Amino acid sequence: MASMPSGPCEALRHQGYQFFSPESSAALKPCLWCKRSLRGGEMCYKHQFYGIESHRCVQLTPTLRCNQRCLFCWRSFEHEYPGERECTPEEILAGIKGLQKRALSGFKPSPYVTPDRFAEALDPRHVAISLSGEPTLYSHLPELIDLLSREGYSTFLVSNGTHPEVLDRCKPFQMYVSLTAPCRETYLRICRPEEDYWDNLQESLLLLGSRRSAIRITLVSGLNDEDPRSYARIIQDSGATFAEVKGYMFLGYSRKRLERVNMPDHTRVRKFAGEIARHAGYRIRDENPGSRVVCLERES
Numbered sequence: 001m002a003s004m005p006s007g008p009c010e011a012l013r014h015q016g017y018q019f020f021s022p023e024s025s026a027a028l029k030p031c032l033w034c035k036r037s038l039r040g041g042e043m044c045y046k047h048q049f050y051g052i053e054s055h056r057c058v059q060l061t062p063t064l065r066c067n068q069r070c071l072f073c074w075r076s077f078e079h080e081y082p083g084e085r086e087c088t089p090e091e092i093l094a095g096i097k098g099l100q101k102r103a104l105s106g107f108k109p110s111p112y113v114t115p116d117r118f119a120e121a122l123d124p125r126h127v128a129i130s131l132s133g134e135p136t137l138y139s140h141l142p143e144l145i146d147l148l149s150r151e152g153y154s155t156f157l158v159s160n161g162t163h164p165e166v167l168d169r170c171k172p173f174q175m176y177v178s179l180t181a182p183c184r185e186t187y188l189r190i191c192r193p194e195e196d197y198w199d200n201l202q203e204s205l206l207l208l209g210s211r212r213s214a215i216r217i218t219l220v221s222g223l224n225d226e227d228p229r230s231y232a233r234i235i236q237d238s239g240a241t242f243a244e245v246k247g248y249m250f251l252g253y254s255r256k257r258l259e260r261v262n263m264p265d266h267t268r269v270r271k272f273a274g275e276i277a278r279h280a281g282y283r284i285r286d287e288n289p290g291s292r293v294v295c296l297e298r299e300s
């Protein structure tokens with residue numbers, strides 16, 4: 001069995017990725033908000049919008065592989081793992097607490113981290129399958145989500161929507177599908193998919209009306225911040241419970257592909273989200289200017 005090339009793996013380890021197995025790209029990495037919340041600081045907008053406690057949330061992916069190369073993606077496209085071994089859902093479940101502990105152990109001596117909070121962080125309640133890579137490329141995704149649910153975790157699944165047949169079998173607490181463009185042409189230009197998955201994406205979006213779900217729009221100035229009516233029509237047709245309009249952040253490897261001017265400020269995000277809401281028949285439910293995100297909710 002071939003092990004992963006050490007180069008990319010090492011580079012990602014330096015960035016804080018914790019791998020579930022040396023032969024697999026399944027990985028976990030606490031996000032910035034998890035660490036902030038652990039120190040008693042601010043939590044992520046998901047706490048404000050949905051009640052998720054950031055220091056009890058595990059951010060992981062069952063694979064780092066992806067079938068798109070979105071211009072705004074924070075990940076590097078050099079770190080690919082062809083031929084990797086897939087971890088089983090049981091291996092991932094068994095690794096979660098140990099890897100989260102390893103990733104957070106440096107915070108224990110901090111005067112800002114109370115013993116209670118640290119103990120809570122080592123006993124996570126939420127799993128966000130959203131780190132990097134496309135989770136529907138992992139062949140046991142529905143089984144992984146079912147296993148996590150049975151163990152009492154609430155799960156958030158974030159997908160690019162290219163595999164509706166997999167999404168249809170997944171039952172997370174909340175399902176996210178990214179909508180990065182109002183039309184096929186813009187989608188192909190921004191997401192640079194391996195194949196034209198626009199129709200697959202539309203099919204995935206149509207699955208959202210029957211479950212607790214959210215459409216994620218990453219708004220990139222000058223690239224996809226146009227035609228709010230078309231976004232609105234797609235959202236309305238999907239019947240998704242929520243739509244999050246979030247400004248692109250000039251971070252990670254996306255800085256090699258985009259410019260700082262592609263980051264919209266919160267005023268722009270709010271205005272665009274407001275136009276979508278008006279045309280789609282959604283209402284503005286909440287907003288977080290620090291994260292430049294506006295949450296819309298279906299009126300019903």
Ligand code: SF4
Pocket residue numbers: 066067068069070072073074075132133134160
């Ligand atoms: S679909 Fe997600 S992981 Fe894949 S390139 Fe786009 S932003 Fe990155």
